[in-house]
Amino acid sequence: MKKIFEIALGILAAIGGFVDIGDIVFNVAAGAMFQYQLLWAVVIGVGAIITYSEMCGRVAVVSQRAAFDAVRERLGFGIGLLALVAGQLVNLLTLAAEIGGIALALQLLAGLPFRVLLVLAVVALGVVIWVLPFEWIERVFGYVGLTLLVFAVGAIKLHPDWGGVASGFVPHADTSDLAVYLFFVVGLIGAATVPYEVYFYSSGAIEERWTPKDLGTNKANAIIGYSLGGLLSFALMITAAELFYPRAISPETLGSVALGANVPLGEIGLLLAIIGILFAVGGAAIDTAFSGAYNVAQFFGWEWGKYRTAVEAPRFTLAWMVMLVLGFLIIVTGVDPIQVTEYSVIFSVVALPATYIPILLVANDRAYMGAYGNGRVANVFGIFYLVVILVVAVAAIPLMIVSNMGQG
């Protein structure tokens, strides 16, 4: 019974923790621009993150080595360092966008000046990371992020055309601007598969001291948690498709996203949506800061882990603090957090292969994994999604240029 409870808690945290500012921005924009047509791209993205999270969680549990350990070992020091630098730059951009997102959500809630809230956001993140244990951070943000389910209720209340919704799961492009459509395909897949998620997931497995007995929990968290998290993405896209698409509204701010819950559900819907955005984005900011610290610590072989005190892992502690400060410095320059989000998702797509290829290789290495190596099903899915990831990684920058960042 205790085990089932643990799994349920983990799944709930995964649902609430799945959506970050990149998912919010791309799903809402895609619904507003292409109605239901891009729902299938979310399915691909969710499938990829399930496959690789399960794999890297299993690798971490069995070998007690997290994802970036594998990256360094498989790619060697030189290319590994390149992957580290690229990964850290993407992490920083993502973190900056998430910090900006927290301040924007707080502003919609309290109406205070943006820059004041930016300072408040980064201080609050630092205090939360310092004070709360790992499990609490993961679960508090995951559970409260579940209030984003208000968008699922709102989507139903807007009475979508369910036939149209169903047809959105079959890839088709009914548009005159194919480049913009494909840009959004890349963005949606990229938003669901950002590298920090797998780095955080695999390091989290070690933080929570999972053993091979927890491999069932790992699988359940990845499959059920991310699938249900994908429902939040569907809800965001359907809401935008119902509310914004018929009125030719192109949503450009988090306020537009919140309005999507306000219109069908009134003030309570609005408040739940903003709180959900705040905690989902806040949780993602912490994941990203940690991910940056995990990567650098694992690459250089430093002591790492939230379960260690600042004295036991001083360079790791300093690393997440530096990440927070740098993320803050980027966003305080006045750049638009939503634009930073779009760039961070597209650049993270380019860096995806450097994360996913080593995981697939290590998960197939019997010397590491023994009896827990990839089976046939894991490899079929792993290779399929790797091909998808390679294609979107190659296409990302050209599509960004040709589609004028999705503006046409």
Added chain:
Amino acid sequence: MTAKSLQQQADAAKSAAAEGALLADQVARDRTTEPFARIHSGELADQAKAAAQSLTKARAPATLESKRREAAAAARSTFTALEELHRAPDDQTVARRVEARLKQLSQ
């Protein structure tokens, strides 16, 4: 200014007007919060202002000139209406008037 960029700016202003109308409707029916209405109407006003400035400053070929002037005027009106909502984010009478105006401008 090309026909395409003119259309993009005009669409941006219409998008702000349509979204502003939705927001104003929520204010008019007392279904939203004051900070949200104030902040979001301000963001939409900024979008309309940017479109208006771009349309006003741009030089268009003679064949597009009347269209440009019309679009610039509509974007300015959208900005003015959204600013009114931004200054009185909990006034239901103002919100009803702004909603009607923005609905017109979004067509």
